[in-house]
Amino acid sequence: MGPGKLRYVVEQTFALLHRFKRLAVRRERRTELHDAFVSPACSLICWRRLKKHRS
Template identity: 80%
Template sequence: MICGGRGTPFKVITTAANVNDVTQTLVLVDGIPPVAGKPGRPRRRPDALLGDKGYDSNPNRRELRRRRILPVISRKGAPNIKDLGKLRYVVEQTFSLLHYFKRLAVRWERRLDLHDALVSLTCGLICWRRLKKARP
């Protein structure tokens, strides 16, 4: 899952349990939809990518830098980056919101299309609740 700075899920993909996170990093970054904001072209890439040690690889770091995205990823075998958890909690909070829907906490669906549909519906509900809360 890749989400914005306030926990809005931008892209969620489902893979097999034995697929490494490193292989999915660029797929997630490429799947970020255009985000409108300031006048002009909509943004298609984040300024920085925060990840845990599962996303650590030199090819990933090089490719992210080539795309002008700052990789803030802890290195394997090294101490954690100080205060990275204070920033990454947003992703963990969004995961916990997904698991609030009991069907997604444990994957009971055998068919991938049904599971992806439930994940998409849940992400839509999370976005709707955040928009509803932000609106006066």
């Protein structure tokens, strides 16, 4: 896997995370609160991708 493919995966992941408005504009001062919103967002992204591939 070349650096171009890896960069695409990282950029695509950030684009998917920025669909969630709360993560696109960081309002929380504490990192724990930000992390608390990142975890469910990642779970939703994975679940949607798995659901799409199963259909």
